[in-house]
Structure formats: C-alpha cells, structure tokens
Amino acid sequence: MHRTITLSEYVKKRNGVALGDSGSMTNMLQRSLGAGSFYLFWQFWNPVWGYYLSRNVMKPMSRYFPVSLAIILTFAVSGALHDLAITLVKWKLTFLFTPWFVMLSLVVIATKKFGISYHRNPWFVRALINISIIVICLFLTRQYT
Template sequence: MKLSEYIKKRNGVPIGHPNSLRNNLERSLGANNFSTFWNFWNPIFGYYLGTKVFRPLKKIFPSGFSLVLTFVFCGLIHDLVTTVIRGEISLFFAVWFLLMGICVVISKGINYNLSNRKWIFRALINLLIIGICFFLTKGLNTIFNFY
C-alpha cells in the first residue's frame, strides 16, 4: 500500500485535505481501544514505522515484541530531536513510548472494546493511558535520570 492510500484509509480523506487533522484527532482519540488509537495517530509517521521498522522486526521477533521495539525506536527518534535541541542526551521519550507500547500489547491481549461507549469516554480513556504512561516515565526519571 502506498503512503497516500494508507493516509486515506486512516483519515478517510486524502493527504492534505482540510479535514485531515480533524478526522485524525476524532478517529484516534475516539478509538475503541488503545491499540486502535495508535492505528490512527500520525498516519505518515505510522506508515513509515510500520513498513520500515515493524515489518522487518516481525520477521525476526514475535509480533508483540516487535511492536514494543517499534515504539522504543519511535521514542528514540523523538529523543534524538530533544538531544539535539537541548545539547544533552535524553531517553525520556524512549521510556515513555516503551510503556505505551507495552500498553498497546496488553490492550491487544485483553481485547477490550469500548465501541459501545460515547466518543468522549473513549477519548478520555485513551488520554488517560497516555497520561499514566507519561507520569510513570516522570517517576522513573526521578529514580534513573533519563534526561
């Protein structure tokens, strides 16, 4: 699948469409579970992570482990930008994304589905998981000093 097809599948509109961002936020935040949230979030980055990182890793490792490694890789890319800007090595995003990747694997494993709930409830749950992972990372950072 080409990038343009992937984006249209995820956002419901072609790349560059005026409703692209709105659709992305509505679909990702209102996703039925945390795993599906990540299917919709940032489709351009997701496309390249999926095709260039996850798929090759999946040939070597089990799917769940490959998914977590892909999240860590994504976090390391974010950390690289932070490191360049700050001039100090940072691993905050790698740890945060590691925790979120684990949550994705767990959500796939328990197969919970909030589709019968209102959009706002689903959005709050997805944001809550992101927030919990963030605050766990902040707490771990005070112990291990990632940045």
C-alpha cells in the same frame, strides 16, 4: 506477492481523507482519540509517521521476532527518534520518549491480548480513556526514569 501500499493510500485509509487535505488533522484526532481500544488508537494516530514506522521498522522486525516484541521495538525506535530530535534541538541529552513509548507499547499489547475494548462508550468517554492511558504512562515514566 503483496502490493506495497503508498503513503497517500495509507493516509486516506487511516484518516478517511487524502494526504494534505484540510480535514486531515481533524479526522486524525477524532478517529484516534475516539478509538474504541488503545490498540486502535495507534492505527489512527499520526498516519504519516505510522506509515514509515510500519514499513521500515515493524514489518522487518516482525520477520525475526514475535509480533509483540516487534511492537515494543517499533515503539522504542519511535521514542528514540523523538528523544534524538529533542536532544538536537535543546543540545541536551533527552531520555524520556523511549521509556514512555515502551510503556505505551506494553499497554497496547496487554489491552489487545485481554480484549479490552470501550467502543460502546460515547466518543467523549473513549477519548478520555485514551488520553488518560497516555498521561498515566507519561506520569509513571517520569516517576521512574
């Protein structure tokens, strides 16, 4: 039987510093933006949100669906929750994050499947690649929704 990792342990593992540490945001940005693959970007991005998505969406979904579909559904749930939050704040129906996050999930799956890695590049180049993927997916989402 596996021991369930706590939120504090998860954040420390992803950020290298304790939950609430003053360097937490800096470490998250450096590790995620400088990740050597788009798949790894998401291992470091927003570890608190990632912990709850992993525990409450990804793991249960992966029991019933192939991992690739569980990844897509997890990103879709995250996007839907972001859309809901914006809808509630603006009191206007928002449907941007769900399709955008689904597109991001497809890139995650494709880059992992094809072993696309840029880890040998300098940090700045890796960050530029990761940011570019996110921005291109946002642009395409806005064009087609």
